[in-house]
Amino acid sequence: MNRRTTALAPVSRRIALGAALALTAGLALTGCGGADGKPQLSVSGAYMPQPITEQMAGAYFVVKNTGSTADKLTSVTSDLSKDITLHKTTGNKMEQVDSLPVPANGELTLSAGGNHVMFMGLTHKPTAGQKVTVELHFATADPVKVEVPVKPADYRPGK
Numbered sequence: 421m422n423r424r425t426t427a428l429a430p431v432s433r434r435i436a437l438g439a440a441l442a443l444t445a446g447l448a449l450t451g452c453g454g455a456d457g458k459p460q461l462s463v464s465g466a467y468m469p470q471p472i473t474e475q476m477a478g479a480y481f482v483v484k485n486t487g488s489t490a491d492k493l494t495s496v497t498s499d500l501s502k503d504i505t506l507h508k509t510t511g512n513k514m515e516q517v518d519s520l521p522v523p524a525n526g527e528l529t530l531s532a533g534g535n536h537v538m539f540m541g542l543t544h545k546p547t548a549g550q551k552v553t554v555e556l557h558f559a560t561a562d563p564v565k566v567e568v569p570v571k572p573a574d575y576r577p578g579k
């Protein structure tokens with residue numbers, strides 16, 4: 421009887437030590453990323469195909485999140501238009517959405533035929549070689565300003 425109780429003690433001490441180590445490791449990992457659990461966003465590959473008319477334009481880019489917290493692209497603002505919406509494409513139908521998810525340690529990709537930003541009623545018609553300034557707004561992260569280069573209408577990245 422007595423031997424049994426004393427034998428249990430070192431085991432629970434080992435568990436406690438293990439838990440303490442796991443906690444320290446977790447803290448070290450968070451510190452390593454220089455983050456306090458916030459999304460860490462960067463935008464790349466932005467472009468806008470030269471719009472055909474002043475009625476409508478689209479823009480594409482990739483939002484990379486190196487943080488361990490997911491975020492959402494909630495809106496886009498620009499001098500180019502007051503009517504800017506987020507769209508996703510399902511099959512060959514596009515649909516307006518309130519937000520687009522930016523996964524933790526992942527990417528949100530906007531590309532021709534997929535997710536895109538749509539600008540209606542343009543204040544002017546941008547031409548290839550120009551840049552359009554847009555500001556991306558997120559649920560959690562600070563807004564990101566992007567200079568979007570205008571490309572020829574038939575431009576496809578990587579070609």
Ligand SMILES: [Cu+2]
Pocket residue numbers: 507514515536537538
């Ligand atoms: Cu659209």
